[in-house]
Amino acid sequence: MTGRSGRVRSETARVAILQATARIFGSRCYDHLTIEGVAAEAGVGKQTIYRWWHSKGELVADALLEGLLLPEPLLPPDTGDLRADLTTWLRDVFGLLQRPGGDDLVRSLAAAAAENADVGRRIRDSLGATSELAARLRTGVEAGQLPPGVAIEDFGDVLVGAVVLRALARTETDEAAAERLVSVVLGGAAQT
Amino acid sequence: MTGRSGRVRSETARVAILQATARIFGSRCYDHLTIEGVAAEAGVGKQTIYRWWHSKGELVADALLEGLLLPEPLLPPDTGDLRADLTTWLRDVFGLLQRPGGDDLVRSLAAAAAENADVGRRIRDSLGATSELAARLRTGVEAGQLPPGVAIEDFGDVLVGAVVLRALARTETDEAAAERLVSVVLGGAAQT
Numbered sequence: 001m002t003g004r005s006g007r008v009r010s011e012t013a014r015v016a017i018l019q020a021t022a023r024i025f026g027s028r029c030y031d032h033l034t035i036e037g038v039a040a041e042a043g044v045g046k047q048t049i050y051r052w053w054h055s056k057g058e059l060v061a062d063a064l065l066e067g068l069l070l071p072e073p074l075l076p077p078d079t080g081d082l083r084a085d086l087t088t089w090l091r092d093v094f095g096l097l098q099r100p101g102g103d104d105l106v107r108s109l110a111a112a113a114a115e116n117a118d119v120g121r122r123i124r125d126s127l128g129a130t131s132e133l134a135a136r137l138r139t140g141v142e143a144g145q146l147p148p149g150v151a152i153e154d155f156g157d158v159l160v161g162a163v164v165l166r167a168l169a170r171t172e173t174d175e176a177a178a179e180r181l182v183s184v185v186l187g188g189a190a191q192t
Numbered sequence: 193m194t195g196r197s198g199r200v201r202s203e204t205a206r207v208a209i210l211q212a213t214a215r216i217f218g219s220r221c222y223d224h225l226t227i228e229g230v231a232a233e234a235g236v237g238k239q240t241i242y243r244w245w246h247s248k249g250e251l252v253a254d255a256l257l258e259g260l261l262l263p264e265p266l267l268p269p270d271t272g273d274l275r276a277d278l279t280t281w282l283r284d285v286f287g288l289l290q291r292p293g294g295d296d297l298v299r300s301l302a303a304a305a306a307e308n309a310d311v312g313r314r315i316r317d318s319l320g321a322t323s324e325l326a327a328r329l330r331t332g333v334e335a336g337q338l339p340p341g342v343a344i345e346d347f348g349d350v351l352v353g354a355v356v357l358r359a360l361a362r363t364e365t366d367e368a369a370a371e372r373l374v375s376v377v378l379g380g381a382a383q384t
Contacts, residue, residue, distance in 0.1 A: 103309075106306075107306045107307070108306070110302045110303070110305055110306035110360075111302070111303055111306040111307075113302055113360040113361075114298075114299045114300070114302035114303040114306065114360075115299070115303075117295075117361070117362040120360035120361040120362060121361040121362065121363060123360070123361070124357055124358075124360070124361035124363070125361075150376070151372050151375075151376060154354075154369075154372050154373050154375075154376040155376050157354045157357055157358065157373070158350040158351070158353065158354045158373065158376055158377055159350070160353075160357055161350065161352075161353025161354035161355070161356055161357035161358075162346075162349045162350045162353035162354075163353070164353055164356055164357055164360070165316055165349055165352055165353035165356055166316075166349065166353075168302075168305040168306075168312035168315070168316070168356070169305075169309070169312040169313040169315070169316035169317075170309040170312060170313065171313060171316070177346075180343050180346050181346050181349070181350065183343075183346075184342070184343060184346040184347050184350055185350055185377075185379075186379070187377075187378070187379035
C-alpha cells in the first residue's frame with residue numbers, strides 16, 4: 001500500500017510542479033522563473049523538483065510538452081485542402097512565436113535541448129512523428145495529395161525544422177513566410 | 193594613430209581569443225571549456241573576452257562561424273546532379289555531428305542561440321541564404337533542375353532546419369536519413 005500511495009503522491013507533486021511552472025511562466029518572463037519560485041508556488045521542497053528535473057529549461061519543456069503552456073493545442077485543420085491546412089497550422093505556430101512570451105518559450109526549449117538530448121528527442125517526437133501534424137500528413141497521403149511512399153516523419157521534420165530555425169533566428173515568421181515555406185515543402189509533391 | 197593601432201590590437205586579440213577557443217574546444221570537451229581557460233590560452237585578461245562575448249556559447253558559435261572549428265569547410269559539390277550533390281553535403285554534415293565533439297558543437301550553438309537572438313540569426317545566415325548551399329541551389333535553378341521562381345532562402349531553411357532538429361534530438365543522422373531528407377525536400381521539384 002505504501003508503494004501505491006507513494007506513486008500517487010509523486011504524481012500529485014509532479015502535476016503540481018508543472019502547473020506551478022506554467023502559472024509562473026505565464027505571469028512573469030522566463031528569466032524570472034526560478035526553481036525556488038516554482039517550489040514555493042507548488043508547495044514542495046526544491047529537492048523534490050531536482051529529483052525529476054535538472055534545470056528550469058527541462059521544467060518548461062515538460063510543461064510545454066504536457067500542453068500546459070499553450071492556450072489551445074496547435075492542431076492542423078482538415079478541410080481536405082492540404083496546402084491550405086498546412087499553411088493555417090504554420091501561421092498559428094508563427095503567431096504563437098510572436099505573442100508575448102513566445103520568444104522565451106523558444107529560448108527555454110533550445111536551452112533545455114542543448115542541456116539534455118532527451119528533451120531534444122521529446123520535442124522532436126511531440127512535434128513530429130507522433131503529432132497531429134503527422135496525422136494530417138497521413139490523411140494527405142490517403143487522399144492522394146502526397147505520393148503513397150512519402151516518409152511522413154521526414155516530411156514533418158523539414159517543416160518543424162524550418163520553424164525551429166526561424167524561431168532561433170527570430171526572423172521571417174510572418175504570414176507570407178508561412179505560405180512560402182509550405183510551397184517549398186510541398187513543391188511538386190502536393191496534388192491539390 | 194592611437195585609434196588605428198588600437199583597432200589593430202583589438203583585432204589581434206579577437207583572433208587570438210577565437211583561435212584559443214578552437215584549440216581548447218578541439219582538445220577538451222565543451223563542459224571543460226571556460227572563459228578563464230580561453231583567456232589564459234590567448235594571453236588576454238578575462239575582461240577582454242567579456243567585452244565582446246557574453247558567454248562561452250557565443251564564443252564557440254563565433255569560432256564556428258569563422259570556420260575555426262571545422263577541419264574543412266562543408267561545401268556541397270557541383271557535379272551537375274543536384275540530388276546527388278545535396279545528399280553528399282547532408283551526409284558530410286551528419287558525419288560531422290557523429291564525430292567526437294559533434295554533439296558538443298550542437299549543444300553549444302543551441303545554447304548560444306537560446307541566449308542571444310543575434311547568434312541564432314548568424315547561424316541561420318551562414319548556413320542559409322549567404323551560404324555555399326544557397327549558391328549550389330542557385331546553380332540548380334539556372335540548370336533548370338529547380339523551378340525558376342523557387343525561394344532559395346526558404347529551400348535552404350527547410351534543409352538546414354531538418355539538420356538542426358535532428359542534431360538537437362541526436363537521432364537519424366545516418367546516410368540513409370540524408371538520402372530520405374533530400375528526397376522529401378526535392379519532392380517533385382528536382383528535374384534531374
